[in-house]
Amino acid sequence: MTEPKPAHDPYRDWLRQRLGQELGVREAEQFIQGAVQRRGWAAMRALGPRDVVAVLQDVYKNMAETVGEGRADKWLQETSLDLARLAERVPMPVVTPAPAAAPKPAPLPVSWGRRAHDLPLMLARVHAEIATRSLGAIRSNPDLARLERAAEWDVQATAAEVRRWQTEDMLTKLRADHARIEVADQVASARAQAEVLELTVGEIEGLPEQHRGNPAQLAHTRLMLTQTRAFLDAFGPLVTLEEADTPLTMLKMDLQNAHFSLGVPLHPNVLRARHGLNFALWQAGDQGDHAPAVQDARNVLARAEAEAATQLKATIDAARAHQAALNQLARHVEELEARALKLAGMGGDPLSLARVRLEWRQARAAARIQANRMEEAVRLLEALVSDSGDFDAGSAAQ
Structure with a gap:
Protein backbone atom coordinates (compact mmCIF):
# COMPACT_ATOMS: atom_id res chain seq x y z
CA MET A 1 0.00 0.00 0.00
CA THR A 2 1.39 3.39 -0.99
CA GLU A 3 2.09 5.70 1.92
CA PRO A 4 0.04 8.93 1.68
CA LYS A 5 1.96 12.04 0.86
CA PRO A 6 2.02 14.43 3.83
CA ALA A 7 0.14 17.70 3.51
CA HIS A 8 3.26 19.57 4.58
CA ASP A 9 6.88 18.57 5.02
CA PRO A 10 8.61 21.50 6.77
CA TYR A 11 11.86 19.68 7.57
CA ARG A 12 12.34 18.52 4.00
CA ASP A 13 11.57 22.07 2.80
CA TRP A 14 14.10 23.51 5.25
CA LEU A 15 16.71 20.94 4.23
CA ARG A 16 16.12 21.59 0.53
CA GLN A 17 16.49 25.34 1.05
CA ARG A 18 19.59 24.97 3.25
CA LEU A 19 21.38 22.56 0.92
CA GLY A 20 20.35 24.64 -2.06
CA GLN A 21 22.45 27.52 -0.71
CA GLU A 22 25.51 25.27 -0.64
CA LEU A 23 24.98 22.85 -3.54
CA GLY A 24 22.38 24.44 -5.78
CA VAL A 25 18.64 23.70 -5.88
CA ARG A 26 18.79 20.77 -8.31
CA GLU A 27 21.79 19.15 -6.66
CA ALA A 28 20.19 19.58 -3.22
CA GLU A 29 17.05 17.74 -4.31
CA GLN A 30 19.12 14.95 -5.86
CA PHE A 31 21.20 14.65 -2.69
CA ILE A 32 18.08 14.36 -0.50
CA GLN A 33 16.55 11.74 -2.78
CA GLY A 34 19.79 9.78 -2.76
CA ALA A 35 19.96 9.85 1.05
CA VAL A 36 16.33 8.69 1.28
CA GLN A 37 16.99 5.79 -1.12
CA ARG A 38 20.22 4.71 0.61
CA ARG A 39 18.44 4.43 3.94
CA GLY A 40 15.37 2.72 2.57
CA TRP A 41 12.99 5.42 3.74
CA ALA A 42 9.57 5.70 2.13
CA ALA A 43 9.86 8.30 -0.63
CA MET A 44 6.75 10.21 0.44
CA ARG A 45 7.31 10.07 4.19
CA ALA A 46 7.69 13.44 5.85
CA LEU A 47 11.18 14.00 7.24
CA GLY A 48 11.79 14.76 10.89
CA PRO A 49 14.71 16.46 12.65
CA ARG A 50 16.55 13.17 13.23
CA ASP A 51 16.21 12.27 9.55
CA VAL A 52 17.70 15.65 8.67
CA VAL A 53 20.66 14.94 10.96
CA ALA A 54 21.42 11.79 8.97
CA VAL A 55 21.35 13.70 5.67
CA LEU A 56 23.53 16.49 7.12
CA GLN A 57 26.10 13.88 8.13
CA ASP A 58 26.21 12.67 4.52
CA VAL A 59 26.67 16.23 3.29
CA TYR A 60 29.41 16.83 5.87
CA LYS A 61 31.40 13.81 4.69
CA ASN A 62 31.05 14.95 1.09
CA MET A 63 32.12 18.53 1.94
CA ALA A 64 35.08 17.35 4.02
CA GLU A 65 36.42 15.54 0.95
CA THR A 66 35.80 18.40 -1.49
CA VAL A 67 36.32 21.66 0.42
CA GLY A 68 38.21 20.53 3.52
CA GLU A 69 37.30 19.65 7.08
CA GLY A 70 37.64 23.23 8.37
CA ARG A 71 34.89 24.66 6.19
CA ALA A 72 32.80 21.50 6.56
CA ASP A 73 33.00 21.71 10.38
CA LYS A 74 31.93 25.37 10.39
CA TRP A 75 29.05 24.65 8.02
CA LEU A 76 27.84 21.69 10.07
CA GLN A 77 27.94 23.63 13.34
CA GLU A 78 25.98 26.57 11.91
CA THR A 79 23.48 24.27 10.22
CA SER A 80 23.01 22.16 13.35
CA LEU A 81 22.18 25.25 15.40
CA ASP A 82 19.68 26.42 12.76
CA LEU A 83 18.08 22.98 12.77
CA ALA A 84 17.80 23.07 16.56
CA ARG A 85 16.02 26.43 16.35
CA LEU A 86 13.61 24.97 13.78
CA ALA A 87 12.93 21.97 16.06
CA GLU A 88 11.95 24.39 18.84
CA ARG A 89 9.19 25.85 16.67
CA VAL A 90 7.97 23.06 14.40
CA PRO A 91 6.91 19.55 15.43
CA MET A 92 7.67 16.68 13.10
CA PRO A 93 4.69 16.14 10.73
CA VAL A 94 2.60 13.10 11.68
CA VAL A 95 0.45 11.24 9.15
CA THR A 96 -2.54 9.84 11.01
CA PRO A 97 -4.69 7.02 9.58
CA ALA A 98 -8.18 7.83 8.43
CA PRO A 99 -10.74 7.26 11.19
CA ALA A 100 -12.16 3.75 11.09
CA ALA A 101 -15.81 3.28 10.23
CA ALA A 102 -16.28 1.11 13.29
CA PRO A 103 -14.47 1.67 16.58
CA LYS A 104 -11.60 -0.68 17.33
CA PRO A 105 -12.27 -3.26 20.04
CA ALA A 106 -10.80 -2.51 23.44
CA PRO A 107 -7.37 -4.07 23.93
CA LEU A 108 -7.00 -7.05 26.23
CA PRO A 109 -5.77 -6.34 29.77
CA VAL A 110 -2.01 -6.29 30.22
CA SER A 111 -0.68 -9.61 31.49
CA TRP A 112 1.47 -9.08 34.57
CA GLY A 113 4.58 -11.05 35.32
CA ARG A 114 6.74 -9.19 32.82
CA ARG A 115 10.20 -8.10 33.85
CA ALA A 116 9.97 -4.84 35.77
CA HIS A 117 12.29 -2.95 33.40
CA ASP A 118 10.05 -3.87 30.42
CA THR A 158 5.24 10.47 23.71
CA ALA A 159 7.49 9.29 20.87
CA ALA A 160 10.48 10.82 22.68
CA GLU A 161 9.50 8.96 25.85
CA VAL A 162 9.57 5.71 23.88
CA ARG A 163 13.05 6.59 22.65
CA ARG A 164 14.11 7.41 26.22
CA TRP A 165 13.33 3.87 27.40
CA GLN A 166 14.70 2.25 24.24
CA THR A 167 17.94 4.16 24.83
CA GLU A 168 18.00 3.07 28.47
CA ASP A 169 17.58 -0.55 27.37
CA MET A 170 20.40 -0.17 24.83
CA LEU A 171 22.70 1.38 27.45
CA THR A 172 21.88 -1.36 29.98
CA LYS A 173 22.93 -4.05 27.50
CA LEU A 174 26.03 -2.10 26.50
CA ARG A 175 27.09 -1.62 30.13
CA ALA A 176 26.62 -5.35 30.77
CA ASP A 177 28.92 -6.18 27.84
CA HIS A 178 31.47 -3.65 29.08
CA ALA A 179 31.32 -5.01 32.63
CA ARG A 180 32.15 -8.53 31.42
CA ILE A 181 35.19 -7.34 29.45
CA GLU A 182 36.35 -5.20 32.38
CA VAL A 183 36.18 -8.27 34.66
CA ALA A 184 38.20 -10.18 32.06
CA ASP A 185 40.81 -7.39 32.16
CA GLN A 186 40.98 -7.64 35.94
CA VAL A 187 41.44 -11.42 35.75
CA ALA A 188 44.21 -11.01 33.16
CA SER A 189 45.89 -8.41 35.37
CA ALA A 190 45.60 -10.75 38.36
CA ARG A 191 47.25 -13.54 36.37
CA ALA A 192 50.09 -11.20 35.44
CA GLN A 193 50.37 -10.11 39.06
CA ALA A 194 50.45 -13.73 40.25
CA GLU A 195 53.31 -14.39 37.85
CA VAL A 196 55.27 -11.42 39.23
CA LEU A 197 54.63 -12.50 42.83
CA GLU A 198 55.62 -16.12 42.16
CA LEU A 199 58.86 -15.06 40.50
CA THR A 200 59.52 -12.58 43.33
CA VAL A 201 59.00 -15.25 46.01
CA GLY A 202 61.19 -17.67 44.08
CA GLU A 203 63.92 -15.06 43.70
CA ILE A 204 63.89 -14.17 47.41
CA GLU A 205 63.84 -17.82 48.50
CA GLY A 206 66.72 -18.54 46.16
CA LEU A 207 68.96 -16.06 47.98
CA PRO A 208 71.13 -17.08 50.92
CA GLU A 209 69.25 -16.51 54.16
CA GLN A 210 71.55 -13.67 55.23
CA HIS A 211 70.74 -11.78 51.97
CA ARG A 212 66.94 -12.14 52.04
CA GLY A 213 66.43 -8.83 53.82
CA ASN A 214 63.43 -8.10 56.00
CA PRO A 215 61.41 -11.33 56.64
CA ALA A 216 58.23 -9.25 56.61
CA GLN A 217 58.74 -8.45 52.90
CA LEU A 218 58.71 -12.14 51.98
CA ALA A 219 55.70 -12.81 54.22
CA HIS A 220 53.78 -9.92 52.68
CA THR A 221 54.59 -11.08 49.14
CA ARG A 222 53.37 -14.61 50.00
CA LEU A 223 50.16 -13.13 51.47
CA MET A 224 49.52 -11.10 48.31
CA LEU A 225 50.13 -14.21 46.21
CA THR A 226 47.61 -16.16 48.29
CA GLN A 227 45.00 -13.42 47.91
CA THR A 228 45.61 -13.13 44.16
CA ARG A 229 45.21 -16.90 43.70
CA ALA A 230 41.96 -16.77 45.70
CA PHE A 231 40.67 -14.04 43.37
CA LEU A 232 41.63 -16.13 40.32
CA ASP A 233 39.95 -19.23 41.77
CA ALA A 234 36.72 -17.27 42.09
CA PHE A 235 36.70 -15.23 38.87
CA GLY A 236 39.11 -17.06 36.58
CA PRO A 237 36.56 -19.66 35.40
CA LEU A 238 34.07 -16.92 34.46
CA VAL A 239 36.10 -15.38 31.63
CA THR A 240 38.64 -16.33 29.01
CA LEU A 241 41.95 -14.73 28.11
CA GLU A 242 40.54 -14.03 24.63
CA GLU A 243 37.98 -11.67 26.18
CA ALA A 244 40.74 -9.70 27.90
CA ASP A 245 42.60 -9.49 24.59
CA THR A 246 39.65 -7.85 22.84
CA PRO A 247 41.00 -4.73 21.06
CA LEU A 248 40.36 -1.40 22.69
CA THR A 249 37.63 0.72 21.12
CA MET A 250 39.23 3.99 20.04
CA LEU A 251 36.48 6.44 19.09
CA LYS A 252 37.73 9.11 16.70
CA MET A 253 35.15 11.86 16.73
CA ASP A 254 34.78 15.58 17.26
CA LEU A 255 32.71 16.22 20.39
CA GLN A 256 31.48 19.69 19.48
CA ASN A 257 28.37 21.01 21.24
CA ALA A 258 26.76 22.19 18.01
CA HIS A 259 26.77 18.67 16.58
CA PHE A 260 24.47 17.59 19.41
CA SER A 261 22.42 20.78 19.70
CA LEU A 262 19.21 18.88 18.91
CA GLY A 263 19.61 17.13 22.26
CA VAL A 264 17.81 20.03 23.98
CA PRO A 265 14.71 20.62 21.79
CA LEU A 266 14.22 16.85 21.32
CA HIS A 267 14.63 16.00 25.01
CA PRO A 268 11.50 14.20 26.26
CA ASN A 269 10.99 16.63 29.15
CA VAL A 270 11.31 19.63 26.83
CA LEU A 271 8.82 18.18 24.35
CA ARG A 272 6.40 17.43 27.17
CA ALA A 273 6.72 21.02 28.42
CA ARG A 274 6.22 22.35 24.88
CA HIS A 275 3.05 20.29 24.58
CA GLY A 276 1.92 21.78 27.89
CA LEU A 277 2.52 25.29 26.57
CA ASN A 278 0.54 24.69 23.38
CA PHE A 279 -2.28 23.09 25.34
CA ALA A 280 -2.34 26.10 27.69
CA LEU A 281 -2.49 28.43 24.67
CA TRP A 282 -5.47 26.48 23.31
CA GLN A 283 -7.26 26.71 26.65
CA ALA A 284 -6.46 30.42 26.98
CA GLY A 285 -8.21 31.22 23.70
CA ASP A 286 -8.26 34.96 23.03
CA GLN A 287 -6.25 35.71 26.19
CA GLY A 288 -3.16 34.19 24.55
CA ASP A 289 0.12 34.90 26.29
CA HIS A 290 -1.58 37.04 28.93
CA ALA A 291 -3.23 34.05 30.58
CA PRO A 292 -1.53 33.05 33.86
CA ALA A 293 -1.57 29.37 32.84
CA VAL A 294 0.33 30.21 29.65
CA GLN A 295 2.96 32.18 31.56
CA ASP A 296 3.35 29.27 34.00
CA ALA A 297 3.74 26.87 31.06
CA ARG A 298 6.43 29.09 29.52
CA ASN A 299 8.32 29.02 32.82
CA VAL A 300 8.05 25.23 32.94
CA LEU A 301 9.39 25.05 29.38
CA ALA A 302 12.31 27.36 30.21
CA ARG A 303 13.25 25.21 33.22
CA ALA A 304 13.01 22.02 31.17
CA GLU A 305 15.26 23.51 28.47
CA ALA A 306 17.81 24.67 31.07
CA GLU A 307 17.88 21.24 32.73
CA ALA A 308 18.21 19.48 29.36
CA ALA A 309 21.06 21.81 28.36
CA THR A 310 22.82 21.10 31.66
CA GLN A 311 22.45 17.33 31.17
CA LEU A 312 23.68 17.57 27.58
CA LYS A 313 26.71 19.62 28.58
CA ALA A 314 27.54 17.21 31.41
CA THR A 315 27.38 14.25 29.04
CA ILE A 316 29.55 15.97 26.43
CA ASP A 317 32.08 17.08 29.07
CA ALA A 318 32.23 13.53 30.45
CA ALA A 319 32.78 12.10 26.96
CA ARG A 320 35.58 14.62 26.35
CA ALA A 321 37.25 13.78 29.67
CA HIS A 322 37.11 10.05 28.90
CA GLN A 323 38.45 10.73 25.40
CA ALA A 324 41.43 12.69 26.75
CA ALA A 325 42.20 10.07 29.40
CA LEU A 326 41.88 7.28 26.83
CA ASN A 327 44.31 8.94 24.42
CA GLN A 328 46.88 9.37 27.18
CA LEU A 329 46.53 5.79 28.44
CA ALA A 330 46.61 4.39 24.90
CA ARG A 331 49.97 6.08 24.33
CA HIS A 332 51.24 4.59 27.61
CA VAL A 333 50.09 1.13 26.50
CA GLU A 334 52.03 1.52 23.25
CA GLU A 335 55.13 2.60 25.19
CA LEU A 336 54.90 -0.48 27.41
CA GLU A 337 54.50 -2.75 24.38
CA ALA A 338 57.64 -1.27 22.86
CA ARG A 339 59.49 -1.64 26.18
CA ALA A 340 58.49 -5.30 26.47
CA LEU A 341 59.64 -6.05 22.93
CA LYS A 342 62.95 -4.30 23.53
CA LEU A 343 63.48 -6.10 26.85
CA ALA A 344 62.69 -9.48 25.31
CA GLY A 345 65.05 -8.77 22.41
CA MET A 346 67.84 -7.94 24.85
CA GLY A 347 67.30 -11.20 26.75
CA GLY A 348 65.78 -9.62 29.85
CA ASP A 349 65.25 -11.73 32.96
CA PRO A 350 61.80 -13.32 33.52
CA LEU A 351 60.94 -11.14 36.53
CA SER A 352 61.64 -7.89 34.66
CA LEU A 353 59.54 -9.07 31.71
CA ALA A 354 56.73 -10.15 34.03
CA ARG A 355 56.70 -6.71 35.68
CA VAL A 356 56.41 -4.96 32.32
CA ARG A 357 53.61 -7.32 31.29
CA LEU A 358 51.79 -6.58 34.55
CA GLU A 359 52.11 -2.83 34.03
CA TRP A 360 50.88 -3.27 30.45
CA ARG A 361 47.84 -5.23 31.59
CA GLN A 362 47.00 -2.65 34.26
CA ALA A 363 47.38 0.26 31.84
CA ARG A 364 45.29 -1.54 29.25
CA ALA A 365 42.56 -2.26 31.81
CA ALA A 366 42.50 1.42 32.79
CA ALA A 367 42.31 2.44 29.12
CA ARG A 368 39.46 -0.01 28.58
CA ILE A 369 37.42 1.61 31.34
CA GLN A 370 37.87 5.04 29.76
CA ALA A 371 37.01 3.66 26.31
CA ASN A 372 33.86 1.99 27.62
CA ARG A 373 32.66 5.05 29.52
CA MET A 374 33.28 7.21 26.45
CA GLU A 375 31.38 4.80 24.21
CA GLU A 376 28.43 4.84 26.61
CA ALA A 377 28.40 8.65 26.65
CA VAL A 378 28.68 8.85 22.86
CA ARG A 379 25.90 6.32 22.34
CA LEU A 380 23.68 8.39 24.61
CA LEU A 381 24.52 11.58 22.70
CA GLU A 382 23.81 9.90 19.37
CA ALA A 383 20.50 8.54 20.65
CA LEU A 384 19.43 12.09 21.53
CA VAL A 385 19.75 13.38 17.98
CA SER A 386 19.51 10.51 15.50
CA ASP A 387 17.50 7.39 14.75
CA SER A 388 20.64 5.40 14.04
CA GLY A 389 22.85 3.77 16.64
CA ASP A 390 25.84 4.14 14.32
CA PHE A 391 28.44 6.78 14.92
CA ASP A 392 31.50 7.86 13.04
CA ALA A 393 34.20 6.02 14.95
CA GLY A 394 37.29 4.02 14.21
CA SER A 395 38.74 1.18 16.21
CA ALA A 396 42.36 0.33 16.89
CA ALA A 397 43.91 -2.57 18.74
CA GLN A 398 46.28 -1.74 21.54
Missing part, protein backbone atom coordinates in the same frame (compact mmCIF):
# COMPACT_ATOMS: atom_id res chain seq x y z
CA LEU A 119 7.04 -2.08 31.85
CA PRO A 120 8.11 1.59 31.33
CA LEU A 121 8.73 0.93 27.63
CA MET A 122 5.38 -0.85 27.29
CA LEU A 123 3.66 2.07 28.99
CA ALA A 124 5.46 4.63 26.81
CA ARG A 125 4.41 2.78 23.63
CA VAL A 126 0.77 2.73 24.76
CA HIS A 127 0.88 6.47 25.44
CA ALA A 128 2.43 7.09 21.99
CA GLU A 129 -0.30 5.08 20.28
CA ILE A 130 -3.01 6.90 22.21
CA ALA A 131 -1.49 10.29 21.32
CA THR A 132 -1.41 9.40 17.61
CA ARG A 133 -5.02 8.24 17.69
CA SER A 134 -6.03 11.43 19.51
CA LEU A 135 -4.33 13.54 16.85
CA GLY A 136 -6.21 11.66 14.15
CA ALA A 137 -9.51 12.24 15.94
CA ILE A 138 -8.73 15.95 16.37
CA ARG A 139 -7.91 16.34 12.67
CA SER A 140 -11.21 14.72 11.72
CA ASN A 141 -13.24 17.11 13.92
CA PRO A 142 -13.33 20.76 12.72
CA ASP A 143 -14.43 21.91 16.18
CA LEU A 144 -11.04 20.81 17.56
CA ALA A 145 -8.90 22.36 14.82
CA ARG A 146 -7.18 24.80 17.19
CA LEU A 147 -6.06 21.88 19.35
CA GLU A 148 -4.16 20.21 16.50
CA ARG A 149 -0.82 21.91 17.20
CA ALA A 150 -0.88 20.91 20.87
CA ALA A 151 -1.76 17.35 19.87
CA GLU A 152 1.17 17.27 17.42
CA TRP A 153 3.53 18.20 20.24
CA ASP A 154 1.91 15.50 22.38
CA VAL A 155 2.80 12.94 19.70
CA GLN A 156 6.38 14.23 19.69
CA ALA A 157 6.60 14.01 23.48
